[in-house]
Every structure is written in C-alpha cells, then in structure tokens.
Amino acid sequence: MATVRAMIQNGRVAVAWPDGRRAEFPAIWLRDNCACATCRHPGNGQRLLDTLDIPDDIAPVDLELADSDLHVIWSDMHESRYAGTWLRDHALTPEARNERRSRRTLWGAEIANDLPRGDWAEIRRSPEAERDYLARYGEFGFGLIDNVPAKNGMVVEVGNRFGHVRVTNYGAYFDVRSVPDPTNLAYTAVALGVHTDNPYRDPEPGVQLLHCLESDAPGGESILVDGFRAAEDLRHGDRAAFELLAHRHLSFRFSDRDADLSARTPVIQLDDDGVVAAIHFNNRSAAPLDAPLEEVEPWYRAYRRFARLLRRPENELRLRLAPGQLLMLQNDRALHGREAFDPNLGRRHLQGCYVDKDGIASRLAVLSRDEAAA
C-alpha cells in the first residue's frame, strides 16, 4: 500500500497522499492546532495553548510518519501528532476548502414534486428519520412536517425538540390570523409578498416554524421562494447590482406601543468567500435607506431588480397548508408569503415561533455523530 509522505518545505510541512492529493501546512497553523493533552483539553476539546505563547519563529525541525499519522518535532521542543485523515480534512487547498462547505441545493417551483418532508410520529420514533429530515431541511432551507397534532402551543413543543425556542416581545409563539386592530399586517387577511421575518431584530430569527391549526378560508395559499437562488440569478444577471445589495446595509424597524426594534443588515449577506450566506428582505419593515447620496438611485435599481426576481413564478413554491402540517423555514434563506384569504367565509389560523439556528444544526450534528459511531 502506498503511504502518506511528508517533508519540510520553506518552513511549512508539505504532505502528499497516495491518491495524489497534496497540501501544505504553515508552521504557526500546525503548531496552534496541536491536539496533545497539554494543548487541548482532552475532555471538552477546548484550546489550552495560548496562541500568543507560540514563538514568532516556530518551525518544524523533524518529521516522522507512522501509520499515516504525522509526528512533528518543533523548534520550541514541543512534539505533536496529527492523524493523516485530520490533515486531509483540514487542508487549505481550494479543493479541500470547497469540500468542507455544507451541502446546499438551490430550488424553484419544481421542488413541489419532491418536498423535503418528514412525519412527526416517525421523527419522534426514529433518530434516522429525524436526522434525514434535518439534513434535507438544511440542504434546501425548509421542510414540511406532517401529522403534528393541531393543538394550541404544539409549535413550541416541536421547536424545543429540534432546538431552543426564542422568546421575543411577541412571546414564545404567536397566532397568525385575521384580528381587529392588528399591530402587524401579518394579522390581517391581506396578501403578503415573500419576505424574511423580523429583519428589525438583532439577532434576526434564524428559523421560523409555522403550524397550521385551521384552514378552511378560501385563499391563503403559502408561497415559498429560495432567496439564495434569486441572489445567484441577480449575481449572474447584474453583478454590480448584486454587489451593491451585498455591501450596503439597509435599516429595518418595527414599532408599537411596547417595543421599538431596529437593525441594519445587507439585503444579500455574503461570507468571506463571496458565497451567499443570508437574505434579509422585508419591504413592509424597511426603514429609509441610510446611504451616501450617490449610492441611492443605483441601490434602488438593484433592490427593485432583486424584488422582481423574487416574484418570478418559476421561483415560487405554492402550497396550501392543511391542519396538522408544520412548515419549518430557514428564515434568512426561504422567503415566505401568502395569498389573501377571505376571513368571512372560513378560518385560517397558524401558530408560529422562532428557533435559533445553532440548536438545530447541533442536533443534526449530534444525530449524525451517533449514526457514524453506531
């Protein structure tokens, strides 16, 4: 069997694997990531090594390979061991960096034929079913759960199974139905264009659950749009517009008797590699744009172009929620809206709550870990 090879090159450690893959590891990076029991806490994995204590001129002085593990002796006399698979998984090549990105599939109206979907009883019974559901939710940014008992407050129970429900000035959950004197347009019967919820919060809600309790009013169909796909459409169609929406922050605001919330965020949020990380779009709560004068007209052209992309029928998933169905949305990706409904001819009652993203991602990670160990 061909083996891993390693050599010192210009102060870096160069590693080559049998399949031809190669990677270089800078000395400071490798030393800082030493996993020995004095550098990392064996129980919780936290770094005990103070990165500032590494000498400026740290350098590998000797390498040894045993069973694909790399053993490094450092100029500060420390010795480190790195598993070959760990090195491969953490390599800094474009190829390895790309492989570490979480899986994401952009979608349009055609996703109606194969919805990311789970069954509540099944999810509760089977860790595999729960993991599969959460993985699909993560890939597409939304999921539908069937057979969630249509009872009051049930949405909070679902939220707390996957993560932690966030309490806001709306409480732990809120009722979406037509009421007199609404403080929010959501609580009327009018149509709502697709939007992300509450961009006026800091932090913005990461995940929204919407549980259907009653639905016999004519109209009120739900509309979902993949904001990441619309953003990519904009990037390809008008790069300058895309970059303006990615750079300039827009303020959002909500104010009623008891609350006055505001936050600033770009409409299209990118990560450090230019990948779309989040969408913040809510025309109802957008505050006056606070930008240098010369940016205003170009920004509006960009914003209106993006808004038109979000409204293209081929980007829209339309579905009519039935009592007992629960929609789970990555709030900053899967924009949602609804058609108007007639509250005089029937009822439409949803209950919603917000859950932080990290708890849900953690649950998926733990379920996947258990799976791998099984």
Added chain:
Amino acid sequence: MATVRAMIQNGRVAVAWPDGRRAEFPAIWLRDNCACATCRHPGNGQRLLDTLDIPDDIAPVDLELADSDLHVIWSDMHESRYAGTWLRDHALTPEARNERRSRRTLWGAEIANDLPRGDWAEIRRSPEAERDYLARYGEFGFGLIDNVPAKNGMVVEVGNRFGHVRVTNYGAYFDVRSVPDPTNLAYTAVALGVHTDNPYRDPEPGVQLLHCLESDAPGGESILVDGFRAAEDLRHGDRAAFELLAHRHLSFRFSDRDADLSARTPVIQLDDDGVVAAIHFNNRSAAPLDAPLEEVEPWYRAYRRFARLLRRPENELRLRLAPGQLLMLQNDRALHGREAFDPNLGRRHLQGCYVDKDGIASRLAVLSRDEAAA
C-alpha cells in the same frame, strides 16, 4: 423667521434649512418613504406601498412648503407630505449620516474612576434611572448593577426585565464555579484570558449578565477590555492586519456529549461604513483557520498582534465582584476574563445568562420615547 426652501434639481428634491444646512433627496427614495395612510399603515407604521409599484421614471412635478412641511406632487399623481424635521433627520449627507450613529465612547483602565453603574432598587423604581443606566450601558458596552439580591436564578429576573433571556443547551442560566470534570474551562479555577462568549453559536449571544452570589476565594478578579478600542488601535497601528481580521472568517466550535456547535465569523466585524460593529475573540474555542493557504501566515501575524493589544494593562478594567453585584456585558464588544482563584480557600460563584440585544435596545428606545412625550 427664515424658512425652509425646496426646489427640484435633476429629478431630486433639494432642501435648504435656515441655518445653512442643505440636502438632496432622490425621487425614488422620497416617493418610497411617503408616510400617507395609503403608503404606510397608520397604526403600526409598516409600509403598504409596494416599492415595485413605483414607476421607473417617478419624478416630482410640483413642490409646496407650508409650516416647514414639504408637499410633493408626483408624476404618478400621488401626493406626499414630509415634515421638515423628518427630512433633516433622514438627510443623506455625510454630516447627517454621522449624527445618526449611536453614541459610543471608547475606554481603557481609566474607566474604573467613573463606571457605568446603576442600583437595582433604583432601576426598578424610576424609569429615568433605568433609562440612564441603559443609555450608559449602550455607550460603553457594559454596566454594573449594585444591590441585586444574591439569590439563585435572580440573574434571569434581571435579564427578563431588560429584554428576553435566551435559552441554550446550557439552560436559561448557568453556574460559573469550579466543579469536578468540567465540560468547559469556565467551570474550573484557572485564569481565563479576555474573550467574547460562545462565538460558536449562531447567533452569538448579544448580551451576557454575570451575577455574583459568592466571592471569598482569593483571586478571581474580573477583567474587562473594550474590544472596539483595541480594534481601533490595530487599525491605526497596522491597517493591513486590521483588514485581514475584518475580512477573513474564523470558525469556532464547541462540542460535548449533547451538543456540537459551530459558527464562522470575522474576528473584527465592520458595518458598511467601515465602523467596528462587533468583536469575536475566543482562543479556547477557535477552530482551525479555514483560509486560502497564502493568507494563513499574515492572518496569524494580525491575530497575534490583536491578541497582544487586548492584553495591554492600560486597556484593562479590573474589578472584584462582590455578592449582589451584577455585570452586564455587550458580549461582542466588552471582552471579559478573570484571574485564577483558589477554590480551596474560599468560594467564587457567579450565575450567568444571555439576553438578546434587540430587547434591551427596544427597552431603552421605549423609555426614551416616554421621556420625550412626558
């Protein structure tokens, strides 16, 4: 009395105030921010006007001024009124944009002489005292509250007065004291360098409360550092280092039996005008840097330079919390740490919880509004 003047110039509305201030408002911006009852919901202030419904060639066709209010007749036949003070407050000039920034004062060790501070009984009794405390907290990014009854779970009561406590895998609150087999280094007696809490969460906690219940162990002094000031020091001393930490994201991770949390964020987070908006610094939970190879060594030089600035004695506020004192920290600005303590010679017991930023900012805004109306 000199009056406000307005004229149409190149499709924009130019306004001049008696004190010589001038501002231009682009037609699309002004039309989009019409505040009439058909464009904005009179009750909740949400925008009813669909920004896409504004014609591409929207233009002001006539202006009129009455009592400093600007009346605009638009090419789409719509009529709008804008209060002169509203226009002034929302002008897009550099001067007006700068005035809208929230007040912020950078600090170092000298702040020990004039701590932002409040008294719990006073805060509960007097809305002015509460507003003043929250305003000082907002300006400096931390505050100390005296006379908070040293009883179990009290920290949650304080958190829920100002905002909404966030429940995480640590529960609604957590105990910071030395325990056997800790899952986190915070739960030992070792010194902790200054850090922001839980950058491995998405969203990261915005505000942390730390309530002292017991404190007679030798050592255990608290250390606070203004991360915004250290970032400005870096910007002035080494602009390239500053920009690297502001651009490249670092991953953070925490993993124990029940949770596996990870998030990516820059160490120094800027807003769209280049102003420092947040610091994310936690050497214990920093995961291996995932960056293009050629950035790694420069990034480490920048990171270590920033870490040294955070450790300069003139940047450190040191204080010894007494039972009944509660420290409230803007987690992404006021870094905190502690000296080691001796758990064999006494006790040190803090209880902590996380609160979302928006609820606290909302409370300050509502208290300030009530004040203005009084």
